[in-house]
Amino acid sequence: MPTDGRLRSFVLRKGRVTSNQKRALVELKDKFILNKNIDLEMSWSIFPSALDIGFGAGETTIHLAKSNPQMSVLGAEVYLSGVGSVLSQAEEEDLDNIRILHGDIVPFLEDKVPDDCFDLILMFYPDPWPKRKHHKRRLLQKDFISLLNKKLKRDSIFYFKTDWTHYFQEVRRLFEDNKDWKIIEKQELDDYLIDLPKTSFEQKALNSGEELNELALRKVN
Numbered sequence: 001m002p003t004d005g006r007l008r009s010f011v012l013r014k015g016r017v018t019s020n021q022k023r024a025l026v027e028l029k030d031k032f033i034l035n036k037n038i039d040l041e042m043s044w045s046i047f048p049s050a051l052d053i054g055f056g057a058g059e060t061t062i063h064l065a066k067s068n069p070q071m072s073v074l075g076a077e078v079y080l081s082g083v084g085s086v087l088s089q090a091e092e093e094d095l096d097n098i099r100i101l102h103g104d105i106v107p108f109l110e111d112k113v114p115d116d117c118f119d120l121i122l123m124f125y126p127d128p129w130p131k132r133k134h135h136k137r138r139l140l141q142k143d144f145i146s147l148l149n150k151k152l153k154r155d156s157i158f159y160f161k162t163d164w165t166h167y168f169q170e171v172r173r174l175f176e177d178n179k180d181w182k183i184i185e186k187q188e189l190d191d192y193l194i195d196l197p198k199t200s201f202e203q204k205a206l207n208s209g210e211e212l213n214e215l216a217l218r219k220v221n
């Protein structure tokens with residue numbers, strides 16, 4: 001149980017970390033990893049314009065940074081091998097417009113990120129916590145949506161995908177009932193968002209024939 005008593009949206013898995021990921025974690029830590037205990041504006045001289053929450057193996061974080069050199073991209077992940085993988089890809093692609101929060105995005109957003117910061121937040125295939133008794137661990141709930149609203153600028157985009165129909169329906173209902181957001185068509189998104197690569201979880205879901213659901217929203221208030 002965490003010391004602040006809050007339920008976490010993740011369970012820390014040991015998972016295998018490859019030797020290349022280990023090397024990247026050691027050699028590139030100072031360049032890319034933010035100190036989660038200090039304010040974002042103290043650790044990165046520019047404000048990030050995009051946030052990728054729970055990036056897994058990092059396909060989307062890398063794509064955002066690579067296809068938009070003018071964009072500054074913050075990726076958040078608790079999973080060590082995912083962080084190692086994204087660092088190694090950032091080095092390979094020679095990307096300087098990327099920083100990583102290795103840890104829980106919730107307290108960081110609450111305490112260390114200024115309001116009206118981002119133009120875009122992605123949350124793809126968040127842990128679904130399928131059992132009813134675990135639904136309260138799901139990240140996307142009313143309070144977290146309010147937090148996202150505070151951290152996004154007006155007219156910015158929140159883009160969510162999941163292969164869990166129940167989770168999708170709950171989230172869609174929360175947004176439909178909320179005047180601060182407008183559901184938009186995928187075609188209204190910029191091309192680099194329409195052309196995003198498939199993430200590992202997306203590919204797994206496709207391979208097992210799951211239905212994929214997505215919701216694109218504009219913050220209107």
Ligand SMILES: C[S@@+](CC[C@H](N)C(=O)[O-])C[C@H]1O[C@@H](n2cnc3c(N)ncnc32)[C@H](O)[C@@H]1O
Nearest residue numbers: 010054055056077078104105124125199200201
């Ligand atoms: C099911 S995976 C999806 C990964 C990736 N977005 C994809 O589509 O392949 C969800 C990820 O969110 C991460 N995660 C869950 N809660 C988080 C939190 N509070 N802060 C940061 N990362 C979190 C998990 O570690 C996990 O890697």
